[in-house]
Amino acid sequence: MPLPKRVIEPIFVARSVYERNELPGDLETVTNTTLTNIMRQLSSLARHSEDLFGELARETNNMADRANSLQGRIDRLSIKVTQLDSEAKDVSLKDIHKKKAFKSATQFDQDIFSRATMPTAMLETYQTCDKPPPLDKLNCYRDDGKDGLKFYTDPNYFFDLWRQDILQETERMKNDRYKQKHKPKSESNASSGGGKRGQNKRPRQPTNTREKQRQIAIGHGETLMPNNVIYRTPNSIVNQQEVPVYSTTDYYDGRPNRPNSIELRRSYPEGSESGYAPASPHYQQQMSYPQQMNDESAYNSAMYAQSQIESPYGAPGTPSRGGKIRPTQPPPAPPSSGSGGTPNVSNANTPTRGRSMSQGRDVLPPPPPIPSNISSPQQVANGILRHPGRTSMNTRGDSPQRTDLNNHVMAQLNSQITNIDINDLPPPPPVPQYHMSPSNNIAPPAPPIAPPPPALPNGNLSNGITTNNKPANIITPPPNHAGLLKEIETGISLRKVDPQQQNQRSYNQGDLMKEIREGIKLRKVEQMRDDIRQQKQSNLHDVASILARRVAIELSDSESDSDDSDEEWMEPNETSA
């Protein structure tokens, strides 16, 4: 509703309340009343004109002041300019640093339409307006915490609308930029994802630099062959081809596993820290992943030095995983039935799951057959989940190269064992021996050894060994099962191997936990950013700050670049878990 700025008061000058007395006096009364009202109008007009002239005079005075100061500055400037000598132009770099940056002292008009800068005449008009009904008194009866008055009238409505619009646009711009920066990275991850298992950072880095170089080259106007196509297809082809033959090499199949590894990382803290596997099969699967990862990392840490040396073989020697199958693989047979995990069942499951689950565990010996009367679901989960890896290893354990590799690992482990303080570790339970026996059984050189009787694992259960120990014990044999055969035959150093493995495993677990924590920290940082953003949003209440923020975001290209590069560095840590 438009409001006139100045209203001359009595609008209808002739209207008034007249008493009907006699006719002749009537006309005079009307005339006199009209004249008085006209005089009131004139007074009002005079007041308004005084106000008007006063405003104009104030503004002109301001102008005059500014013009005077400007004139003074111009005079001073002209004097300075005449005094300037054009020859003295020795600008030294040191002096440049001493100078203050130029900062304009000019203040521009702000809040032109706010209530504070409203002209007095307008303010008076506003004050004559009816006040809105005191709906804000009903605020205490509202559940949603909104201001009741804002449903009636909200002076800030349009500003809020504009603010939200602008802020959302800013956020969208930021997100777009973020996505644009991260898209190529994710693609490169997908293409180069697997790499060598032990060093996740390694393969990623070259591809990034390649991408960068390529983009730089393209930026320079060169045309390049579509390297990526050539680069990727061999992987997939080789991967598919090698799955049946070598049951995949670790080189190529890292990509499909990646999402799962992330999943692992999420589920890991719950499962590992509690050390208790809930009954649901799904959870068991999750629970088993971290352990697999541990095995893998342990194995890789042990194997890495040699994989460097025997690079042609080292990589293929690494665990086979049909990673593609794994994500969709259903969890092992649910142990909920208690006795469901019979040896037959587990054996039947192993071949199919062998490729999918055997990530990093080709060296592991086959698990002992699961006792028929297992009571704890966790045991079943461990047993069943471990099978695949071990069985797949067995298939490959036949190759002499494999045994060579294992021997190398064994030698390394033995050298490490000597350095380990066994006292720190829990005394190795007798069970591991029994668990070992399966490895002997399955390992090609020592087929004669009979599979472990199911009763022994039961005894293991009854011994009350901690859940943490169990997986370790079960896992321990793998890396060196070829060498273990000899040791088992000699029957001496086997217990030492266990603590060693366990120690290593716990160490790796610590690493893993650390990484996980770092990952969680990273997420927290992002959340903190979000919080800060929200705080900023809530704090942005004036136009200047909003626009300044928008401009800052638009100008922050270089900063965000550096941030992204940092995140690129950080991500390998996250996914390496």
Added chain:
Amino acid sequence: MASDTHREAIQRQIHQDWANREYIEVITNSIKKITAFLNSFDMSCRSRLASLNEKLTLLERKIDHLEACINKDSIVRP
């Protein structure tokens, strides 16, 4: 006669009233003119002042720039 005098009185009053109304009309018209003039004066003054303000702001910026340039030299010199 009485009716005639009464009618004349009424006619005179009506004439007087017409004269008064005309007078009032003149006054109100002049008031309107004053307000119109004041409004136009206000508008023109404000527009001129605004243009002047614009020019002054521009000049101030230029002077700022010039002062910064000259002060830079003057600072560097010693």
